[in-house]
Structures are given as structure tokens and as C-alpha cells.
Amino acid sequence: MTVVRDPALAADARRERRFFLSLSLPALFIVGLAAILPILWIIRQSFLTTAGEYTVGNYQKVLSSGLTWSALVTTLELSLGTLAACILLGTPLALALASVRPRVANVLMAFVMLPLWTSILVRTYGWLVLLRRDGLINAALTGSGLTAEPLPLVYNFTGTLIGMVHYMLPLFLLPVYAAMRDIDPNLIRAAASMGATLRQVIRTVILPLSAGGIFSGSIIVLIYAIGFFITPAVLGGGKVNPLSTRIERTLSTFQDWGSASVLGILLLVLMALIGVMLLAARRLVAQNTVEAPHA
């Protein structure tokens, strides 16, 4: 039996829905105005000459420039290098933190999160102080006789990578730590009782069960790393130029809005590509199980 809906009541239902929708409008408006419109504007600007006429010249200019491709390579090197370092440094740290009592772990986590609450500029300054030729680390190295000459640690790729890893590591750590905390300790006891060694437990129980956390952490790292600006701009000393600093220089120094926009679109495309790859990778992670030994 279908009952005819009372049109007045149906109208009331629609009105109520509109009311709840309208509560989102201020927030949606500001996002539209200050995030979505700007991105659309970048697309528009990429097709305009300085005089405001339509052109594809910006694309020709940018895509034929060797600087663009080296910026792209640098972006990828920095992002993947940061990701690799985060996985290598962060996973053991998360394991250590997850293996102590929650009270102790919470205190340690507070210290680990300290950088997250420190301004990126404060941290960048800290790294300058530590990594300069006459900085703390080089003083320690030469002072102890480990190296004769101060090492070039900053205003180059190494320094930029160090700064970026330092920024991303707490962001990576959070989901990984949460995933490892959620593992039922009885699973590890069970594996141990069946004779698994520590190495086997880590490989066959702990890592597979925290794969979701490692994956989320990796997504976060990549999303932030691809467009990272402050660290390369300061710790790169002008010699490390991923897309972000190239965009800034094209816009501020050369006042070339069109080319800057094309570089911005390149960054967007890169984000989209990585997004697609991550979605594909998530499928794999979802299927990630430890295989039974083959006969």
C-alpha cells in the first residue's frame, strides 16, 4: 500500500531540511570564497597573459623549461625521502611507545608532540642554529675529531630533508601509535605461546595490524610534503627548489602570474596523481594478510 504524502507536510519536511542545510552556509561560503574560488582562479590565471588576454603561452613556457622538471624531481625526491625517513624513524618509535604503560606513554607522547605545537619558524630557526657551518652539530663533530672539516648540513638538500622530516614525523607517528595501541596484547601473548620469536611477532602480527595506521600516516606525510614551502625556502638556502619555492619566486621575483599559476596547476596534478595511487594502494593494504606458508 502506498499512501499519498500530504503535500503540506512534505513541504514542511523540505523546509526543515533547508533550515539544517542553511546552518552550513556560512562555513561553506567562506570555504568557497577563500579556498575553492582561489584554486579556480589559479586555473583561469594560467591561461592569461600579463595584459589579461587568453593564451596557452604560459604552459609552453613553463613546460619547456628545464627548471620546471628539476623542480618536479626535487618535489618528488623531498616528498619520498621524507616519507621513507618517517617510516624508518617513526615505526620503531611508535612500537616503543606502544609497548610501555599508557601513563608513561602519554607523558612521552606529550614530548613527542612538542614540535607539533611549536611554530614551524621556531623549529626552522632551531635547525639553522644546529646545522650551520659554525653550528652546534658541526662544533661537536669537529671538536670530537670525528671530522676534520665542518660538514655542509644546511642550505642544501640534506638540511631541507632534515627540517621536513622533523615537521612530518609527529604527524606520521600519531596514527601509527594509535593503531599499535589498539592491538590486543593477548594476540602477542598467543603468538608467543605458539612459539613465535620476537622478530616473527613483529613481522606477522604487529606490522600487519598497524598497516592501516602506517598507511594513514603516509598519506598525511605526502599531502603535506608535496606543497611544503617554508622549510625548503629557508633551509634550502635558494639551492633546493621544489615546485613550491619555484612558484613563490616566479610570482614574487619575476611577477609572472601566468607561469606561477601553471606551476600551481602542476602541483595540483601531482596531488591528484598521488591521490589516485594512494587509493589503489589502499586496496592493497586492505588485502594485506600474512600468507600461509606454501606447501
Add this chain to the structure above:
Amino acid sequence: MLEAYPQNRLARILLWSFAALVMAFLMLPTLVVVPLSFSASNLLEFPPHAYSLRWYENFFGSATWMAALRTSLILGTLTALIAVPFALLACISMNRLGGKTAAIIQSVLLTPSITPGILLAIGLFFVLAAQHLIGTLFGVLVGHVVLAVPVACIVLLPALARFDWNQVQAARSLGANWARAIGGIIVPQLRISLLSATLMAFLTSLDESVISIFIASGRNSTMPKLMFLSLRDQIDPTIAAISTLWTVIVVAVVLIVTLRQKS
């Protein structure tokens, strides 16, 4: 978690030594600036030979730095005052609409937090340039609000999901209109989360640098913009003093929020 392996002492010692090194790596840059800020010397020497407060005096005596501090505090306050109510209303909306509609609204609202700052910055630069709003407080404010809205939503959305909607219905049945139900029932009960959201929004603005670098200028320069410029040009210990103050303020704010949440 690894107590099932009491015999693997070596592995444990290795793991913890490694963890300690990584933790030192994380904390070192924040901590190293503190003694430096009290140095009496021009040079970035460590540890300093003599101590003084000259870099703090330098900071508080500088009209440029003071103007930037003022701008940053005003921007942070305005950002929080605008972003949090917007986010609260949007979260109520998503909570009530549910389903696909809520998912769409949420993904739109979270866009700014996954868009690279540099893209938001240049896009906003173009838009504001077309309206001749470059260098205005308003321009930077818009940019900061759009970054703070998702941050506030991430705090408020789960809080609202835990909230017992029957209470709003009770208030409504007792005679409250929507405005009173939101203001008199939802807001007071989410006060802890609203406080967190406010401080997070404030910190988001305070800490934002990329949009400020492109949009803010002259009198309206923010602290992060000035710090960025001085890091590129010259690095004297005034920055260390500012960094120390900055960190102390932020850590204090975070501690207040965390402790209030616990109580």
C-alpha cells in the same frame, strides 16, 4: 605489549636507544633556542659565555616586532571568533542531515586542510589582487578563517556526535525555539570542546605563515611573516628570544586546554 618477550633484552635496549635518539631529534630544535635567547653575545655561540636579557629587550623595544605581535594577536582572536561559530553551525547541520549530504559538506569543508598552503596563498593572492585587497588585514583574516574552519570542525564533529540529541528535543518540547536550544543547551554542554576549538583556531592563525607571507604587508605583517623574512636575511638571537616566548605561550595554551579537558 612486548612483555611476552622478557628474554629479548638486547632487542629492547636497541629499540629504546633508537626511540630515545628519535625523540631527541624531535625535541632538540625547540629546546636549543632557549639558552641562545639569553645569550649576551651577538654570535650564535653555544653554550653562551655570558647571559643577558638584551634580545628580549630588543624584541619588546622594536616597533616593527610589536606591530607584528599586535597584528598576529588580533588576527588570531578574530579568526577564532569567526571560525568557531561557523564550524559549530556547520557541524550541527552535518549532524542533523546525515548521509550523503553531510559527507559532501564535510569533504568541502575539509578541502582547505589538504590543499597545499602555497596554492591557497597564490590563489587568494590573485583573488584579493583583483579586489585591491592585498596587504589588508581583511585579506589575511579570510585566509586564516578558511584554514581554521576545518580545524574547528575536526574538534566539534565528534563532540556533537557524542551529544545526546534528546536534550535538544526536550528543550524544544519545553518551549525553546532553535536559537535558544542551540545557545542554551548545545553550547553550554559543548563548552569544553568549544574552548578547544577556539584555541586550536587561534593557534592555527597564530602559526600560519604561507598566506601571511603572500598577503600581509607593511603594518599588517604577522609575526610568522617577519620571522620568515628575518630567517632569510639575518639570524641574530632576537629570533631566539621570540621563538622562546612563542613556544612558551603555545605550550601554555595547549596545557590549559589539556588540563581543562581532563577536569
Add this chain to the structure above:
Amino acid sequence: MKSLAITIESVHKAYGSYVALDDVSLDIQAGEFLTLLGPSGSGKTTLLMALAGFVRPDSGKLLLGDRDITRLPPNKRDIGIVFQNYALFPHMNVLANVAYPLVLRKIPRAEARQRALDTLARVKLDGLAERNVAALSGGQRQRVALARAIVFEPRVMLMDEPLSALDKNLRETMQYEIRRLHDHLRITTIYVTHDQREALIMSDRIAVMNSGRIQQIDTPQRIYDRPSTRFVAEFMGEANIVAPGSARRIDGAEPSRETLMIRAESFHLDAKLVGGNGVALEGILRAKAFRGENWLLTLALDGGQEVLVCIPAALAGGCAELAAGQRMTAYAPAAKVHAIPGATA
């Protein structure tokens, strides 16, 4: 002449393809205490929330007195509600909770305070006015919720399983007190429960619901003794539904042609206690159990159907000697035998 307080006219509500309320109509007299009784998921809450204005019907009409409230927002309906989880405001103390509807109605502070205190006294919560809601016991919260729902003298009061969270003793006390409060204030009340005993004890009338439909509306006694559907008969207690042909009149040989409902406690083992127009059921004793105040016998009728027979211990002279497997007859007086209209067993 009694006036109608609430009229529900052909209310229909579907969630997607699931029909939660199917053409529900109900008239409630002013001052009446009506209970909606039904199993979980039968649509009781949905109907209550439609009256309160939180569920919008697809079609149908709701009247309060002669005022159409179908499209009125909840805050304009003047209905007091006791929610299942009480929905007290944890950021207000007891007094502020109870005074809240008065404050909304812009009643002067002093008067609002006095009225709230009076109402708290009425529900026996004097002295707890300044208490924090979180510091109250379940029963006290229940009373605060009650006070908050009546303090503004609404025309109608709705209660959704208000006692389900309380333990048994407290529940019985509160059943009595809620009814006493109602007799005193005479606020028209719709009360929801899935507990048939509670419904029988408290109500003027009971509306039994199942799958979004009202099965029967009647006084507790008639609902119990004269169920109009098999569902009502079985929901209201240990009911035996006897298929046509299994029973016969004591003074006749003709088997009955209707489906009969006979409650287990209506049976006697002695035909003399029943009268000639009563009903006799013959079969084999399958099992017997002593339950303290009574014996419970399981009788397998010749058609194969099993019937529960409950004999009070005081009248069960011969029960102890009965042996399983033996043939026996149970008798029920005509007054306790109810033919279910239109039912096929």
C-alpha cells in the same frame, strides 16, 4: 459530556519502504491515562514523537482539543514529555532543569522558582533543588524529568517507557506514584511501555500496537479477557489459543467451531465448579510442575495441540496424584472462554 483531548487521524509514517505507522487513528478523552503497549519496534515511540512534533507524519492529522497541531513546531505544542533516558540538562542543577520551561515562558524569576519548588515537592524531591543532576540516583532523575514535564501545566503529557531503566521495586513504586500524580492533576497522558503488567496496572485504557498498527483499544480488563486478535491474546499473558474442533461444551457433545482463547489460570479440574455451559478440553497429561502458589500442567489435546493449565495450589487436591501419560479433562467456565473474531488458529 467528555471532551476529546487528543485526536489522531489516519497517521501514516514510513522510513523508506519500512512502514513504522500504518494508518493509526486514536481518540483520547480529556484527563484520560492511555497506554500504548506493544513489543519493541512496534511504532510506539514513533507515534509519541509524531505527537510531540519530532517525527513528521507522511499523512494524517493530529489534533489537540480542536486545534490542528500537525504542522506546529514542537515548541508551540504545549506538551510535556518524559524521555526514555530522561534527557535532563547536565549543565543545570535540579531547580534550573525544572524551572527551564517557566523561564522560556518569561515567568518572573521569583514565581518560576516557587512553582519549580512546589512541583519538586509534589514529586517528593524537596531539598534536592540545588543538587547537581549527575549526583542523582536513577529514581530521582526520573522524578526530576516528571517535574520538568508537568511544571508548566501542559495540556498533554507523553511518557516513553519512563520506568524501563529502574529496578523492579522502584518501578512498582513509581507506577503507583505516576498514577497518583495523574489522578491529582488530571493531565491527559499517553504512556508508552512494552510491559503488559505495567499497562494493566496503570491505565484507563490500553492501545495495543503491533507492526505500526493499533490492534485493539480498550479497558485493561477487556483487553485481558476479550482480546480481539490472536496477537493481543498472546501478548497479554499465558494464553491458550484453542483451534476449532478441540473443545466441546460440557453439557453437549458438539465440538466448538470457533478459535477460543482460554487463559491458563481459567481452568478447573472439577466440572462441578464450572457449570454446564462451560468448556471441556480432553487430552493426555504431558508434564506437570509445582510452582509454589500453583501447579502448571501441560495437556496434549487429541488434535496434538498443547495447552497450559494452571491450577491454584489451594484447589489442586488431586494434582499431586496425576501421572504423566494419563488421560484427563480440564474445564473452563463460559465467562472465561473468549472466541477470537475472525481468527484461524
